[in-house]
Structure formats: C-alpha cells, structure tokens
Amino acid sequence: MSEVDFQARDTPIQRADPLARELGLAAGQLWIKRDDRTGLNSGGNKARKLEYLVADALEQGCDTLVTTGAAQSNHVSATAAAARATGMTCVAVLSTLGAQHQAEGNLLLDDLFEIEVVWTSPDQRQAVLAETTRQLSDQGRAPYAIPLGGTNPLGAVGYVTAAEELEHQVPGCIAVCAVGTGGTQAGLTVGLENHERVLGFDVAAVPGLADTVPEVIRDCAERLDRPQPLGTWSVDRSQAQEPYGKPTEATHEAIRLTAQTLGVVLDPVYTGRAMAGLIATSRRATLPDAPIVFVHTGGMPALFTHTYRPWFQVPSEFDPAH
Ligand SMILES: Cc1ncc(COP(=O)(O)O)c(C=O)c1O
Incomplete structure (x- = not known):
C-alpha cells in the first residue's frame, strides 16, 4: 500500500491533574491524548x-x-x-x-x-x-x-494504531471518546481488544450505531487478523438526548472547565459533549477504577460559528483611545 503521512502517529499525551482535581479524581488518573494535534490542519x-x-x-x-x-x-x-x-x-x-x-x-x-x-x-x-x-x-x-x-473497517485501522500508542503511554487505561459514526471507537476497541476499555459517548450524529459499529469492529479485527474484542459493544447515550450539534449547557460547561483548568480547547459538537459525559460520569462516581485517557479528536473550527456565539461574552465596543 502507498505510504501516506498526515502526521497522525505518536500524538502526545498529557496529564490532566487540574481537571482531575475538579472531577474528584486522583492525580495521575486523568490524561488527554492530543489527537487534535495531528496533521491536516484541524483534522483531528x-x-x-x-x-x-x-x-x-x-x-x-x-x-x-x-x-x-x-x-x-x-x-x-x-x-x-x-x-x-x-x-x-x-x-x-x-x-x-x-x-x-x-x-x-x-x-x-x-x-x-x-x-x-x-x-x-x-x-x-x-x-x-x-x-x-x-x-x-x-x-x-x-x-x-x-x-x-x-468510518469503515479500513479507516478504523487508524485507531487501532492509536490504541497501540495508548497502551504504551498509559498501560491498562480506559479510553474515552466521542462517538459520531463510531470509527474511532471501533478502532480503539479492536486495538485494546476489549469493549470495556473504551467508553464512547454518542453525540447523536447518526442513528443506528448498534447496527453499524459492531460490524466495523468485527471486519476491522478480521482484516488485521487480530482477536475479536472481549465483551459486547455499547455506547453511552446520556449526551445524545439533544439533537446533533445543538449547544447544550453541559457541553458549554465542559469546554470552559477544560479550557480553564488545562488551557486546552475542545469542540462544541463532539469532544465537548464527550467531556460533558465524562464529567457527569465522574460526578456520579461510576468511572472504572483505572487511568482514564480522554481522546481529544479535534474539531475546533465549529466553535467559530454563529451557533455557539451566545456562549461568549466579548467586548462589544473597541475603543481606539486605549
Ligand atoms: C472532532 C471530532 N471528534 C470525534 C468525531 C467522531 O468520530 P467517529 O465518526 O469516528 O465516531 C468526529 C467525527 O466527525 C469529529 O469531527
């Protein structure tokens, strides 16, 4: 196969202790995998x-x-x-x-x-x-x-590679990700070989994930000659109650908290909602007892659209005298 390099490999991982503290998690329990820093500009x-x-x-x-x-x-x-x-x-x-x-x-x-x-x-x-x-x-x-x-079995292979990086960076971690079409979740699940090790938050992008994602997982594992993951597929739908892309207060809060504790900007459609799900899960104290890696999958351009303008307070007038 041709070699194509979009600087998608070996993305950095960072400890997220200040955010962990806000969520009542221990130091060293929360990490962020910076897949927002891959190539293709904001390609995530x-x-x-x-x-x-x-x-x-x-x-x-x-x-x-x-x-x-x-x-x-x-x-x-x-x-x-x-x-x-x-x-x-x-x-x-x-x-x-x-x-x-x-x-x-x-x-x-x-x-x-x-x-x-x-x-x-x-x-x-x-x-x-x-x-x-x-x-x-x-x-x-x-x-x-x-x-x-x-998202298809070939595209999902990209996230099998990401899972291998994760296993090296934070062994035994649980990966948390937004689920749009499910290719990211599928690849991570194949790579980590266990459904329980991927906590995906549905962002209401498409219906019917239960029909499509398990199939992508099966075909992706077969294609790579890897074992079928242990357990069964599931997705957390707590953040899928509002329509796709609709600004939600929980998402707004998650984006602000992440920005102010870590200096990291999430997006309003995918990663912000997934972080809202992670925050809600940690507040309910139902997170598994393992290191958590939140996979930041990019998406910042949507923040700069009129849909999310009501979230922001910016100076309404520019005074050239100052
Ligand atoms: C920024 C961002 N994060 C996450 C996702 C979801 O990824 P997937 O479609 O693989 O579930 C998308 C999909 O468009 C995205 O743009």
Missing part, C-alpha cells in the same frame, strides 16, 4: 483514518476523493486537505437541515481547498454520494468514495 481524528483511506485511493489510481458530511463537517474539510496534500481534488456531498448556512468555520476551509459541493438532505447523503461517484466516473474522473466520517 480524521488524519488517522485518512492515512489509510487515501493510501488506498492512490493505490487504485484515483484522482478525486468524494465524501459526505454535515455543512460544518470536520471530516469533509480534513478530506479536502488530504486531497490537496496528495495531488487530488475533493467533491463533497454536504447536508443541510434547511437552515441558512453561513460562510464560517469548516465551510471557509472547504473553500480554501476549492472543493466541489453537492447539497442534499441528511437522509439522502448515502444515495447522493453513490450517484455523485458514478457521475464522476462517467465524466472520466477516477473517484474514490469515502463514507461519512471516514
């Missing part, structure tokens, strides 16, 4: 998946990455960057809920990479992705279709 967890998916695309002689996501998709802007980094272009099927989308956040990045956009509704994404890929082939291009979130 996507860089790990895309190293494998883009290598496959190049191997097949493709010239266009075709993918799908919400208007503010981190995955789409990361795929667009990955395409440009490897001499390809990107076509994205973006979904709208009928809301007016403003030129902000990830849509600005998409424009920098000059992606071609096809708009659709969330329930049509898969069908339009398939149709767009077919049309591109008919036009003589060589498209490579990447599913929503880059």
Whole structure:
C-alpha cells in the first residue's frame, strides 16, 4: 500500500491533574491524548483514518476523493486537505437541515481547498454520494468514495494504531471518546481488544450505531487478523438526548472547565459533549477504577460559528483611545 503521512502517529499525551482535581479524581488518573494535534490542519481524528483511506485511493489510481458530511463537517474539510496534500481534488456531498448556512468555520476551509459541493438532505447523503461517484466516473474522473466520517473497517485501522500508542503511554487505561459514526471507537476497541476499555459517548450524529459499529469492529479485527474484542459493544447515550450539534449547557460547561483548568480547547459538537459525559460520569462516581485517557479528536473550527456565539461574552465596543 502507498505510504501516506498526515502526521497522525505518536500524538502526545498529557496529564490532566487540574481537571482531575475538579472531577474528584486522583492525580495521575486523568490524561488527554492530543489527537487534535495531528496533521491536516484541524483534522483531528480524521488524519488517522485518512492515512489509510487515501493510501488506498492512490493505490487504485484515483484522482478525486468524494465524501459526505454535515455543512460544518470536520471530516469533509480534513478530506479536502488530504486531497490537496496528495495531488487530488475533493467533491463533497454536504447536508443541510434547511437552515441558512453561513460562510464560517469548516465551510471557509472547504473553500480554501476549492472543493466541489453537492447539497442534499441528511437522509439522502448515502444515495447522493453513490450517484455523485458514478457521475464522476462517467465524466472520466477516477473517484474514490469515502463514507461519512471516514468510518469503515479500513479507516478504523487508524485507531487501532492509536490504541497501540495508548497502551504504551498509559498501560491498562480506559479510553474515552466521542462517538459520531463510531470509527474511532471501533478502532480503539479492536486495538485494546476489549469493549470495556473504551467508553464512547454518542453525540447523536447518526442513528443506528448498534447496527453499524459492531460490524466495523468485527471486519476491522478480521482484516488485521487480530482477536475479536472481549465483551459486547455499547455506547453511552446520556449526551445524545439533544439533537446533533445543538449547544447544550453541559457541553458549554465542559469546554470552559477544560479550557480553564488545562488551557486546552475542545469542540462544541463532539469532544465537548464527550467531556460533558465524562464529567457527569465522574460526578456520579461510576468511572472504572483505572487511568482514564480522554481522546481529544479535534474539531475546533465549529466553535467559530454563529451557533455557539451566545456562549461568549466579548467586548462589544473597541475603543481606539486605549
Ligand atoms: C472532532 C471530532 N471528534 C470525534 C468525531 C467522531 O468520530 P467517529 O465518526 O469516528 O465516531 C468526529 C467525527 O466527525 C469529529 O469531527
């Protein structure tokens, strides 16, 4: 397979003692894996998946990455960057809920990479992705279709590697992550070989995770000739009660607490919600008695969109005299 390097490996890990203290955890019990510091700009967890998916695309002689996501998709802007980094272009099927989308956040990045956009509704994404890929082939291009979130057994391999790093960095840890399409959770579970060692918080991005994620886990383990993980798949749905991306007070609190105790910025759609879930779980004193590693999967651009503007107090007037 072609070698593709999006600086996705060996991300740093940091102790999170000041945050642990706020949550009533012992010093040394809480860590953050900085997967927000992978390559592809703000690509976060996507860089790990895309190293494998883009290598496959190049191997097949493709010239266009075709993918799908919400208007503010981190995955789409990361795929667009990955395409440009490897001499390809990107076509994205973006979904709208009928809301007016403003030129902000990830849509600005998409424009920098000059992606071609096809708009659709969330329930049509898969069908339009398939149709767009077919049309591109008919036009003589060589498209490579990447599913929503880059989640399939090949993309998930990126997180098997992450799990191996984790096992080295904090042996015996429990990994905590946001679950959108579930590829991150799937890869971590295969790598740690035990469902109990991954605590995933559903952020309400897609329905039907119970049907899709266990299948990705099974196929990913088979592909790598690794054992099927012990136990059974589950996801914590406590943060999935509000619609995907909707600002919640718990998320806002989690983002502020993390920023003010660690100087680390989480995102409002995925990692902020997962941290809200971790905070709630630790307050209920139901966390397993093991070191916890919160996997920061990136996503900061969404914070800079109008949706979350009410969270912020900024000076309303600039006084040039001062
Ligand atoms: C910042 C961020 N974190 C986490 C996730 C969830 O990852 P997965 O789709 O692998 O569950 C996403 C997915 O888009 C994301 O953008």
